[in-house]
Amino acid sequence: MLIVCPSCSSRYELDAAKLGPAGRKVRCASCQTLWHVDPAQENFPEAPSAAETQALLNEELERASEIDAQISAVASEHTDTVEPPPPPPRKPGKGKPSPAKGAKTGQSHPRRAATFVALGLGGAVLLGLLVWQRNLAVRGAPQLAIVFEKLGLPINIRGLSFSAVESGLVEDGQNRFLVVEGDVTNISKGRAPMPPIEVAVKDAAGQTLYTWTTEAPRPSLEPAELVRFRARLASPPEAGKSVLVRFTSAKPKGLASAH
Numbered sequence: 001m002l003i004v005c006p007s008c009s010s011r012y013e014l015d016a017a018k019l020g021p022a023g024r025k026v027r028c029a030s031c032q033t034l035w036h037v038d039p040a041q042e043n044f045p046e047a048p049s050a051a052e053t054q055a056l057l058n059e060e061l062e063r064a065s066e067i068d069a070q071i072s073a074v075a076s077e078h079t080d081t082v083e084p085p086p087p088p089p090r091k092p093g094k095g096k097p098s099p100a101k102g103a104k105t106g107q108s109h110p111r112r113a114a115t116f117v118a119l120g121l122g123g124a125v126l127l128g129l130l131v132w133q134r135n136l137a138v139r140g141a142p143q144l145a146i147v148f149e150k151l152g153l154p155i156n157i158r159g160l161s162f163s164a165v166e167s168g169l170v171e172d173g174q175n176r177f178l179v180v181e182g183d184v185t186n187i188s189k190g191r192a193p194m195p196p197i198e199v200a201v202k203d204a205a206g207q208t209l210y211t212w213t214t215e216a217p218r219p220s221l222e223p224a225e226l227v228r229f230r231a232r233l234a235s236p237p238e239a240g241k242s243v244l245v246r247f248t249s250a251k252p253k254g255l256a257s258a259h
Helices: 048-076 099-132 134-140 144-150
Strands: 002-006 011-013 024-027 034-037 160-172 175-186 197-202 208-214 227-236 240-249
Touching: 024 227, 160 240, 175 240, 197 227, 208 227
Parallel strands: none
Antiparallel strands: 002 011, 024 034, 160 175, 175 227, 197 208, 197 240
């Protein structure tokens, strides 16, 4: 079924079977609006037809052709052949100048400029592709993540986002527990697998005192679907001042050893 955000009109595909008889709350990946989706609703916008999809594809192909034509036109302006200057008049008693050498020298500068222009355009196009598909670029070369972070470009390979994360101490008789909970939203346009969640306890200086891993509340999330997670640690470090929550590929092994 197709759902539409009531705030910004963003569209998402959602499996109606995942809603259940009472419906479910979902969060918009674009504007973070939270609303309830009722499985009995019938006024959903229709999905685009095959003809509309093909028209959009043709429009994107035309734009790509126009960009290629503009790049070719700019490159051709710098690769026009420049006629070499006429040889100097022959003087008595002097050696005969070499026309071939003079012609080669006269043509080297425009060719070199055209090469620099072509390299510059190629680099600009490559950089644009890397920024546009930065998530795919980081999957292939993880070291690029640092570069994109310094440029202020967000990287989210998993397509999952934490929000409303809270932590607090709970005492149960003689026992003392640290409880950490929050929301996880699928901000991608497809189903996203949900890996285990790692929680780190940090001191006032930001040093990690203790980490542990907990199972995800659900194996995967549909687009724009939101789920609540909860993790608990018995006898947390006394010097703990904050927690850091992130996804990890490690499997939960109970309580992790202290750092």
